[in-house]
Amino acid sequence: MRTKLHALQPASAPIQRQLRSLHFGRASSGRKAYIQASLHADEVPPMLVAQHLITMLRQIDAAGLIEGEVVLVPMANPIGLSQEMQGTLCGRFDLATGINFNRHYQHLSAALIPLLEPVLSADPVHNTVRVREASLSLLSERAASPTLTETERLKLTLQTLATDADLVLDLHCDTQAVMHVYTGTPLAEAARPLAQLLGAQALLVALDSGDQPFDETVSRSWWELAAHFGPERPIPLACFAATVELRGEQQVDDALARDDALALLQFLRLKGHLAEGPALPLPALDLSSRPLCEPTPLEGVEPMVAPHHGILLFFKSPGDEVSAGEKVAEVVDPLTDQRTPLCARFAGRLFARVSRRYVSAGMRVCKVAGQQAFRSGKLLSL
Numbered sequence: 001m002r003t004k005l006h007a008l009q010p011a012s013a014p015i016q017r018q019l020r021s022l023h024f025g026r027a028s029s030g031r032k033a034y035i036q037a038s039l040h041a042d043e044v045p046p047m048l049v050a051q052h053l054i055t056m057l058r059q060i061d062a063a064g065l066i067e068g069e070v071v072l073v074p075m076a077n078p079i080g081l082s083q084e085m086q087g088t089l090c091g092r093f094d095l096a097t098g099i100n101f102n103r104h105y106q107h108l109s110a111a112l113i114p115l116l117e118p119v120l121s122a123d124p125v126h127n128t129v130r131v132r133e134a135s136l137s138l139l140s141e142r143a144a145s146p147t148l149t150e151t152e153r154l155k156l157t158l159q160t161l162a163t164d165a166d167l168v169l170d171l172h173c174d175t176q177a178v179m180h181v182y183t184g185t186p187l188a189e190a191a192r193p194l195a196q197l198l199g200a201q202a203l204l205v206a207l208d209s210g211d212q213p214f215d216e217t218v219s220r221s222w223w224e225l226a227a228h229f230g231p232e233r234p235i236p237l238a239c240f241a242a243t244v245e246l247r248g249e250q251q252v253d254d255a256l257a258r259d260d261a262l263a264l265l266q267f268l269r270l271k272g273h274l275a276e277g278p279a280l281p282l283p284a285l286d287l288s289s290r291p292l293c294e295p296t297p298l299e300g301v302e303p304m305v306a307p308h309h310g311i312l313l314f315f316k317s318p319g320d321e322v323s324a325g326e327k328v329a330e331v332v333d334p335l336t337d338q339r340t341p342l343c344a345r346f347a348g349r350l351f352a353r354v355s356r357r358y359v360s361a362g363m364r365v366c367k368v369a370g371q372q373a374f375r376s377g378k379l380l381s382l
């Protein structure tokens with residue numbers, strides 16, 4: 001295993017933070033998997049899963065069973081980790097700009113098209129190499145800019161580490177939630193075994209969820225370029241990418257984290273990133289159990305909104321099925337005694353809810369995954 005330290009540009013404070021990436025296997029064979037933990041720095045379960053991944057990947061590497069390279073960033077956001085305010089770690093938004101650390105990555109499709117026009121051929125393997133070269137070149141041009149902020153440097157470094165990978169997993173968690181996974185619609189079938197191995201209860205898919213989250217920034221260009229260049233110059237879906245939400249923020253448990261790490265490595269094995277051999281420290285791959293969910297559109301997720309401020313009472317928990325019209329929660333205004341029910345418009349599964357129990361008007365309090373697409377525009381929460 002090799003450790004690389006990536007210096008982040010000093011901000012106004014006289015501090016230079018570093019990002020640490022761990023590289024298992026050898027880059028020379030061309031296969032590459034990339035996993036990062038806790039891009040939202042206050043989401044702790046992914047960091048613990050990464051600790052188990054380090055132990056397991058060291059063993060697998062020592063046995064010579066890594067195909068190509070596996071890159072692990074066990075803590076993806078050292079800036080967010082330092083944003084402690086009045087006893088609370090604020091790791092979701094960059095406090096300097098208010099921008100979510102998982103939004104506004106470089107979406108490269110438009111800039112790639114003129115670069116690829118003269119170099120693509122009828123060979124999809126050749127085209128994959130050209131797309132990756134051109135993507136890295138665009139990111140490296142941007143990295144040369146002297147005006148990047150520390151957070152922009154962090155985002156660019158993470159995107160550069162992942163952009164030429166065949167498989168990218170961005171590990172997060174929600175506030176109170178069951179395991180769930182986000183991916184691109186063209187990757188839904190490929191994501192089924194990942195969801196199954198993890199025991200995910202929602203698999204949410206979108207072509208473009210809005211505001212360029214990390215996983216889409218390394219996967220979406222592939223289907224957009226394929227559509228643009230057509231069958232004469234075929235471009236495969238060369239990067240599988242998904243955001244994995246490792247349950248709720250309080251579910252920080254060594255046994256759970258070990259199981260999650262095993263599930264992620266089983267998926268890497270299934271996708272050909274780990275070689276089979278008696279020394280592989282993983283149980284036999286078993287996909288015979290019934291999946292806990294089918295892919296559903298992100299446009300079908302109903303974010304239930306508090307109609308006014310007040311005390312929040314839930315009648316449903318993460319993982320519960322909800323019928324259309326069923327009461328999920330109530331908001332009780334202690335100034336007027338008004339009690340307002342929150343009822344689901346559509347049937348589905350409640351997969352995540354907030355942890356606070358006093359809410360303001362307009363706040364999203366929980367999310368229900370339904371089968372029917374009814375939303376459009378920006379599909380992710382803030």
Ligand SMILES: [Zn+2]
Nearest residue numbers: 040043172173
């Ligand atoms: Zn997150």
